[in-house]
Amino acid sequence: MSLTSPAPSSVLALPAQYGDCPYGPPPAYVQASRASSVTRSVLPDGSKCWLVTGYQEVRAALADARFSADARTPGFPFLSPGQRHLATAKPSFIRMDDPEHARLRRMVTKDFLVKRIDALRPAIQEIVDAAVDRMQAKGAPADLVGDFALPVPSLVICHMLGVPYEDHELFQSLSRTLLDNTTGQDRVTEAHQDLMAYLTQLATSKQAQPGDDILSRLVARDDLTPQETASLGFLLLVTGHESTANMTAVSTLALLRRPDQTALLRERPELVPGAVEELLRQQTIIHLGLARVAKESVEISGTTVAAGDGVIFMLSTANLDEDLFTSETGACPTELDVTRDARRHLSFGFGIHQCLGQALARAELQIILETLLRRMPALRLAVPEEDLDFSTESIVYGLRSLPVAW
Secondary structure, eight states, X not given: OOSSSXXXXXXXXXXXXXXXXXXXXXXXXXXXXXXXXXXXXXXXXXXXXXXXXXXXXXXXXXXXXXXXXXXXXXXXXXXXXXXXXXXXXXXXXXXXXXXXXXHHHHHHHXXXXXXXXXXXXXXXXXXXXXXXXXHHHHOSSEEHIIIIIXXXXXXXXXXXXXXXXXXXXXXXXXXXXXXXXXXXHHHHHHHHHHHHHHHHHHHHHXXXXXXXXXXXXXXTOSSSOHHHHHHHHHHHHHHHHHHHHHHHHHHHHHHHTOHXXXXXXXXXXXXXXXXXXXXXXXXXXOTTOEEEEESSOEEETTEEEOTTOEEEEOHHHHTTOHHHHOOTTOOOTTSOOTTSOOTTOOTTOOXXXXXXXXXXXXXXXHXXXXXXXXXXTTOEESSOGGGOOBOTTBSSOOBSOOXXXX
């Protein structure tokens, strides 16, 4: 099957629109996955690509070196001009292939190993407890996003990178602009330049006054250019707070919507690590998928993807695989079941580009949920559920705010 000249009726327009229910991926993606693991699709600029939705197909392809993550490769699929510019102007290692990818990733791998993150758990717990203290002192109602979910991972990544937290409004605002799939190219360019300039200046200051942090260690190396140092800092700062903040909010909401599951976690706190995996699976926040381009002809589930064809791998639909994720209790994959074995989910990707910060994200989410369950047993929504505001235009799905009381 060739990508060229597809029948118009069989082509899915990307990105698909959300339906009436905001808690899962757009219905068109779920419908496509039920019909076929591979669907011909069209991008906003009119170019064609493939949408891969099946678990086995997504997992295998993400580990296949014939698919390039290098956004500079001709045929790489983009959902907006702004995202094209962000991914190609000064790419980070997640938009590179080996050996460039491996060389740069190795620079920071040790900082995110499980052993290193476990040593950070007491510090993370202090940050989480202090955030709960501030929220409780401020009084209800509170915005769980602005008052808790965003400050916690921001403080953690600032601590690790050596970024002054007093600058959080700057980098959080720029991050939101950069992750908004509707942001125009000129605004993306401006926001990218502003954040890179900030990090370059910060890295330069650390050459004169180094600290015990990642940026200080990077600027001390003689095998990194200033541009590469700033790009590494950019990637870690943006991804290090935005994804965990969104995951915190949607996870809390998911539990508030299922008081039976919340009660079970309070009764059996040892289930929290597994519950985090289940929430990562069920609430997959990368709703727009992971983009790649075929470097040579590849067959996926009987469909030939030609060299130069763009492909988008849908983690959200892959994580709804009924064979893998129907729980022992009989709960279907769309339902939340904190006792489910969800460890095989693909929310952190797969293969050599699997999320570098997954150990940190797991530790933060485990500590956050355990603390909220223990310290705020009466936590509840402070507005009707239908009034919640979801950030559906962002690359990282989440909530703009989450009003709560207790």
